[in-house]
Amino acid sequence: MDFDSLSKIGAMIGSGGLVVMDEDTCMVEVARFFMNFTQRESCGKCVPCREGTKRMLEILERIVAGNGEMSDLDELEELADMIENTALCGLGKSAPKPVVSTIHAFRKEYEEHIIDKKCRAGVCSNLRVFKIDPEKCKGCSKCAKNCPVNAITGKIKSPFTIDHSKCIKCGSCIDNCPFGAVYTE
Amino acid sequence: MGIMTIDGQAIEFTDEPNVLSVIRKAGIDIPTLCYHSELSIYGACRLCTVEDDRGKTFASCSEKPRDGMIIYTNTPRLMRYRKLILELLLAAHCRDCTTCIKSGECHLQELAHRMGVHEIRFENVREIQPIDTSSHAIIRDPNKCILCGDCVRMCDNVQNINAIDFAYRGTDAQVIPAFNKKIAETDCVGCGQCRVVCPTGAISIHTNIDEVWEALADKNTKVIAQIAPAVRVAIGDNFGYAKGENVMGKLVGVLHRLGFDEVYDTSYGADLTVVEESKEFIERFTSGEKMPLFTSCCPAWVKYCENKYPEFVPNLSTCRSPQQMFGAVVREYYKDPEKNEGKKIVSVSIMPCTAKKEEILRPESYTNGKQDVDYVLTTTEIVRMIRKSGIVFDKVEIEAADVPFGIGSGSGVIFGVTGGVTEAVLRRLQQGHNRVDMESIKKSGVRGDDGIKVLTYNYNGREIKAAVVNGLANADKVLQQIKNHEAEYDFVEVMACRRGCIMGGGQPVNAGPRTRKARMKAYMIQM
Numbered sequence: 231m232d233f234d235s236l237s238k239i240g241a242m243i244g245s246g247g248l249v250v251m252d253e254d255t256c257m258v259e260v261a262r263f264f265m266n267f268t269q270r271e272s273c274g275k276c277v278p279c280r281e282g283t284k285r286m287l288e289i290l291e292r293i294v295a296g297n298g299e300m301s302d303l304d305e306l307e308e309l310a311d312m313i314e315n316t317a318l319c320g321l322g323k324s325a326p327k328p329v330v331s332t333i334h335a336f337r338k339e340y341e342e343h344i345i346d347k348k349c350r351a352g353v354c355s356n357l358r359v360f361k362i363d364p365e366k367c368k369g370c371s372k373c374a375k376n377c378p379v380n381a382i383t384g385k386i387k388s389p390f391t392i393d394h395s396k397c398i399k400c401g402s403c404i405d406n407c408p409f410g411a412v413y414t415e
Numbered sequence: 416m417g418i419m420t421i422d423g424q425a426i427e428f429t430d431e432p433n434v435l436s437v438i439r440k441a442g443i444d445i446p447t448l449c450y451h452s453e454l455s456i457y458g459a460c461r462l463c464t465v466e467d468d469r470g471k472t473f474a475s476c477s478e479k480p481r482d483g484m485i486i487y488t489n490t491p492r493l494m495r496y497r498k499l500i501l502e503l504l505l506a507a508h509c510r511d512c513t514t515c516i517k518s519g520e521c522h523l524q525e526l527a528h529r530m531g532v533h534e535i536r537f538e539n540v541r542e543i544q545p546i547d548t549s550s551h552a553i554i555r556d557p558n559k560c561i562l563c564g565d566c567v568r569m570c571d572n573v574q575n576i577n578a579i580d581f582a583y584r585g586t587d588a589q590v591i592p593a594f595n596k597k598i599a600e601t602d603c604v605g606c607g608q609c610r611v612v613c614p615t616g617a618i619s620i621h622t623n624i625d626e627v628w629e630a631l632a633d634k635n636t637k638v639i640a641q642i643a644p645a646v647r648v649a650i651g652d653n654f655g656y657a658k659g660e661n662v663m664g665k666l667v668g669v670l671h672r673l674g675f676d677e678v679y680d681t682s683y684g685a686d687l688t689v690v691e692e693s694k695e696f697i698e699r700f701t702s703g704e705k706m707p708l709f710t711s712c713c714p715a716w717v718k719y720c721e722n723k724y725p726e727f728v729p730n731l732s733t734c735r736s737p738q739q740m741f742g743a744v745v746r747e748y749y750k751d752p753e754k755n756e757g758k759k760i761v762s763v764s765i766m767p768c769t770a771k772k773e774e775i776l777r778p779e780s781y782t783n784g785k786q787d788v789d790y791v792l793t794t795t796e797i798v799r800m801i802r803k804s805g806i807v808f809d810k811v812e813i814e815a816a817d818v819p820f821g822i823g824s825g826s827g828v829i830f831g832v833t834g835g836v837t838e839a840v841l842r843r844l845q846q847g848h849n850r851v852d853m854e855s856i857k858k859s860g861v862r863g864d865d866g867i868k869v870l871t872y873n874y875n876g877r878e879i880k881a882a883v884v885n886g887l888a889n890a891d892k893v894l895q896q897i898k899n900h901e902a903e904y905d906f907v908e909v910m911a912c913r914r915g916c917i918m919g920g921g922q923p924v925n926a927g928p929r930t931r932k933a934r935m936k937a938y939m940i941q942m
Contacts (some may be wrong), residue, residue, distance in 0.1 A: 232694055233466070257940075261709070269585065269586075270585065272584070272585045272586070273584050273585065273588075274562065274581075274583070274584045274585045274586065274588030275459050275588075276458070276459045276460075276461055276585070277459065277461055277462055277500050277503060277561075278500060278503075279459055280562070280585060280586055280588065281503035281504065281506065281586070282499075282503055282508055285503065285537050285755065290535070300560070304890050305536065308495075308499065309493075309499070311495075311496075312496045312499045312500070314490070315472040315496060316461040316464045316472060316496050317459065317461070318458055318459065318474070326558075371906075401671075
């Protein structure tokens with residue numbers, strides 16, 4: 231592993247630091263995170279960086295929120311190609327790289343977010359589905375009492391259930407369950 | 416020096432400052448929004464991006480030409496990039512194009528059409544900003560600003576005023592006066608050069624069209640028009656005439672048809688200014704007091720002097736500008752009930768200049784508490800009025816300006832170009848007006864394109880040293896020289912706009928180097 235072999239597969243080396251991620255990291259969210267950073271760093275002088283990174287970020291935010299469409303991937307690639315080749319300085323020229331390389335290497339994850347509305351790493355909160363394990367639930371009602379939208383109902387001492395049409399995915403049921411019965415898919 | 420290959424054509428270049436100029440020389444109108452040959456290079460719009468033979472892309476405005484370079488300007492990917500850049504700009508731009516004042520002349524609109532942007536996939540999420548109408552010369556609509564920075568560099572590089580600049584960063588970036596003040600609260604002199612270079616409707620002229628229509632329709636008013644020298648060589652631009660063609664006769668005819676009761680020539684006012692200014696100059700030249708004498712015809716320059724060099728205000732000529740000379744004469748002349756026929760007099764001047772709109776409101780532009788000139792219409796505004804009326808410009812008969820103030824000398828007409836005032840004053844000082852003397856004045860260095868021209872003229876055995884300056888940054892240089900005793904002049908002519916009123920802030924836009932040359936040449940024949 232050296233500079234040349236890494237850049238050959240489209241990785242950004244920068245100062246030579248490496249970040250190791252495992253299956254608990256969502257690659258779409260990573261792309262959104264880096265784009266958010268560069269978009270904030272943009273000085274606003276040249277059009278590709280000022281306007282382009284903003285639009286790329288909008289699209290990525292849409293995808294992680296579960297509102298993405300397949301055409302968004304084409305738009306991301308179109309914007310990335312233009313920005314990389316026309317931006318004024320190194321910041322703009324490299325801003326789309328995390329997006330381009332994640333689409334290249336983890337296209338499946340993007341498609342899951344867009345088509346199946348699923349985040350396999352369980353990171354994108356909008357895509358999480360909260361469930362109560364009837365085996366573990368003791369029917370204490372603590373989750374229901376803490377649910378801000380009254381999405382959880384049930385009889386005391388028997389397993390509770392979550393109404394997914396009401397659930398806003400805030401996660402307070404997970405935080406409040408004393409038995410670890412609430413989990414996400 | 417060298418040869419480069421542009422889209423397969425071998426193009427020779429000499430002293431072109433960048434690849435972009437060589438491309439344009441090759442007959443390719445590569446699109447730009449932030450490049451002006453007279454301003455510093457900014458490189459922000461990226462529309463002029465080209466590709467070399469290795470597929471490397473770069474902005475041609477900020478790359479020096481090199482011998483043997485091979486570049487391509489119109490590959491499919493470059494066209495894709497340009498289209499997308501324009502789509503992104505339009506997405507963050509107020510798109511009420513059908514009602515925008517700049518519609519039809521908007522550079523952004525033109526380029527978007529040319530590049531085939533017919534759909535915008537992104538929503539405009541920019542916060543709506545208030546429109547700044549505080550200035551009598553210009554209106555700023557930040558919602559139409561695309562941050563190309565042309566106005567900022569014009570205000571800095573050429574005019575040295577810096578009334579506006581960039582503030583904030585990223586997508587929050589804006590072009591505004593410091594501390595988000597109103598433009599009227601800054602050192603803005605109203606020259607309108609920012610409006611001339613603005614590719615969109617973000618900076619436009621503060622118009623007085625409605626008031627003038629009202630006056631024209633009112634049967635109880637007599638509307639008097641005066642036409643400034645520089646208008647006649649520019650207005651034809653908008654009606655299909657050759658650049659720089661003098662269409663004064665047509666314009667007089669059109670104004671009569673529009674309902675102006677009397678149409679006069681500001682050259683007459685300029686002649687009065689020359690008479691007064693020459694007299695004042697000789698008095699000061701003889702006594703040596705308040706020297707050098709600065710001209711005061713240009714209101715933007717007067718305001719600049721007041722703002723930045725108050726110590727030189729006494730040096731400004733006490734003469735009124737031609738517009739104000741004329742305004743006062745009209746008021747006096749039409750006091751006579753026989754002349755005004757019992758009607759209210761509305762005095763309108765047709766000017767190449769936005770700063771003239773502020774000049775009429777200055778305290779010294781009033782006589783006995785009454786404003787001498789009621790409204791200033793710029794060339795651009797009168798074009799709009801003519802278009803609205805449906806009058807076909809070139810079908811109107813040529814008419815002479817009305818008597819008695821329709822006759823001005825050639826010396827009055829040349830006020831419209833840099834050096835004109837100085838030349839007129841020198842002619843006035845030269846008794847006899849024989850051909851040899853007139854030729855020697857012409858050749859004294861008073862004419863020409865330079866921002867600062869220095870000349871000496873022999874007057875009754877004494878040498879008059881004069882400086883002819885155009886562009887306020889150049890004026891600043893000359894004032895600094897005088898202040899530091901590095902140069903001594905007897906007479907200093909300043910016009911705020913580069914090349915004088917012919918390139919004023921109210922003139923038709925899209926006036927590049929060829930138009931500049933044509934308008935200047937029109938005056939050479941005049942003189």
